[in-house]
Structure formats: C-alpha cells, structure tokens
Amino acid sequence: MSKIEISLPRNCGLYTATEFDEYCQKAVAAKETLLQGKGNDFLGWTTLPQARDTAMLQSIKEDAARVESNSQLFVVIGIGGSYLGARAVVEALRSELQSLCPNQNAPLVVYAGHTLSEDYYSQLLQVLDKYHYSVAVISKSGTTTEPAIAFRIVKNHIEKKYGKQEARQRIFAITDAQKGALHTIATNEGYKRYIIPDNVGGRFSVLTPVGLLPIAAAGIDIDQLMAGAADMLKTCTQMPPQQNPALQYAAIRNLLYQKGKKVEMLVSFLPTLRYMSEWWKQLYGESEGKDHKGILPHSLCFTTDLHSMGQYVQDGERHLFETLISVEKAHTHVEIPFDEQNLDGLNYLLQKSLNEINHCAEQGTTIAHTNGGVPVVKIQMPEISAYTLGQLIYFFEFACGVSGYMLGVNPFDQPGVEAYKKNMFALLGKPGYEDLRKTLEN
C-alpha cells in the first residue's frame, strides 16, 4: 500500500449498503458542484498540486537553505489557517524530542502569533536572545491582531539583535499581493515576500507558501509533499466512489451525522499527529459549522487519551463516531530488553516490536469502540512521510469541500469568526468601535 486507503465501519447496525450507496451518489453530485466551482471564489486550492508553481517552489527551497545556514530557530508567526497546516506537517515529521538531538541540521520551528499569552512571549524572547533565528510572518488579511502583535514584538527584538539591515534579510512576509498592513510593512521594509493567492482560503492554504516555507525551513522535502498531493488530486477528482477515499469519507460522515452521530473524533496512536488533528479540526469545523449545522470535530491521541477519555468513548452518550488514522510502519526500532526476573511480566512481549504492540492496542480499541456503538472509519497510511502527508492533506481538503456541499452549507466562508473580534476591538478601545463598546458596557 503506497497510497492512503479508507475502510468503513462494518456491522455497526446503523446503515444499510443501499443507504451508503445513496450517500455515495450524493457525494458524486457534490464533487461535480465543487469542480464546476460556480459562484465560489475560493477554490484555488483544488488545483495547487497540479499547477505546481516551480519558480515559487525553487525560491522557497533557496530561502530554506539560507535559513538553515544562518539560523537555529525559525519563528513562524501566524494563527488558524496561517499556521496550523505547517505545524501539522512539521510536527508529524519532526517530533519535539527530535529537536533536542544535537545532530539535527535543520532549524527548530517555533511558533508565535497563535496566542496572546504574555508569559508565552516573555519566554519566547528569552529563547530568541540565545539563538540565531529567522522569521516568517504569515497573514492573508495582513491585519489579524494576534500575529500583528507578535510580529511587532519579534520585529523589535530581531532589529535590536542584528540591526535593521540584517534583520530585513531574516524576515519573510507571506501575505496578500496588494493589500493589508503586513503587505505595506513588508514593501516598505523590503522583506522577501510570498503571495497567498486570493482564491485560497486560510484553512486550505497549506500547499501555498503559507505552509511550504516553514515546512521547507524545517528540512522537509516539499517536492514529495506536493507529489503526494498531486497523486491524491487525481484519485479524488477522477475515480468513482468505490476507489475514491474522499467520496467515501464525505459519504459516510454525512450518513452517520444523519443517524445521530453528531461528534467525530479524529484519533491516531501517534503523538506526532496531534497537530494534524488540530489542522483537521479547523478545516472541518470552520467549513461545516454554520447555519446551526455540522458535525463537531474533536480529536484524541491514543493510547494516551484512552486513560482519560476512554471511559466516555466506550460508555458515554452515543453521539460519537471515530475516524482513525492508522499508520502501518514505524521508521525506527526500539528493543524491549529481556529481564531475567520478569517482575513486570513483560517478557512475553519480547518477540514483538513496539509498533506491533501499538497496533494490537489499536485493533483492540477499534473492536471495543465498534462493539460499544462508536463506528470507526479507518484511514490507513503506509507510513508517515512528506509524500503520504501530501496525500492526507489533499484527501481531507477535497473530502471537506464535498462533505460541506452535501451538508448544504458553503464550505468556503467563515462568517462566524468575526463576532469575537468586534467585541475585542470595542473593549480594547480601537477607533471606530465606540458604539459597540457602549452597548457592551451596558
């Protein structure tokens, strides 16, 4: 298996084969709507892997090489769709423990602009005092408050550390081609700029410079990432439902939703996929959670969370289904040592690898949850690599577009995310928000 594959919940007693076929036909219709793109200006992501902007990719690789030569840290400033995709891929391939290994060549990616925590920035500045670093500031609108504040703080630091001239060589701005405060700052200061295409929304932007520059700076092969995405594009756009994991996934989740399964838990048995889950939550939550509809996307990392949430999943309210990312191979091997005394009783495991043990836990969990009334959709990956992650990203994106149309919402807008911002601006005393402030104070 070189490609990711999907297998559906069997014998869960929730739906018939005929019902599933009907939902597959609905998925085919939704796919046509998506590919026709009528009336939607945010479908640029659908063709990114195929279109492959080679000049942009080459420039990113050159900048990543420069960052590797002069920086120990790469600070990625962004929030939501402007950082989660990069973090998902970087952390899938570069665990936090790996960053402690002294022979790691590529810079360690650290994040800012995703929080307003004062203590976080205080600690970040202490770290930046100690190490050489470069910065990518990423904002499509160029006006989002969290990354704007983070960039002001980091810009001040980097200019003091290296002087304005060198700081300019260490800052990369990824933003709109023409508008926004970040575009203005980057143009005035002469930073290297990358463009976020107008027709690609934040949560679908990982295969643009938004994701690609941080991923390349972490030493990950972006050509392989794009190749995986391009192969999955062909599968998603050309194959019939029986051989099309995206259509099957969109069909099963809408069918289960109609059967009362209102919460989807994305689970894996690898802690390195934690940020893949965070990226997926934004992708599906922001795309489908509107008009008072939509599956609630939730995530768990097993076996860790079996010791905290396992009870609820097994026995709590039956409004759950599980989407399991199952990864066949591990890249490395750790011996379980023989112990003559065997006081812990673990010698029976000596013939097995940790990966096999993890898979037994996975299989046992899947059977238990299925028997407990939690259907499990399984996404199988042969291994975690840049290529398979490219496939996974495109698979989830395409399925999301199809699934949103099946649900009857516009999967490419996000009208609900502005509400908190308006209140925050009013409470902060931002000019133009005086009337709202008065309303909030009464």
Ligand code: PA5
């Ligand atoms: O998907 C989205 O639209 C959001 O998550 C945005 O990416 C996020 O709010 C950051 O916006 P911006 O890139 O404009 O700073």
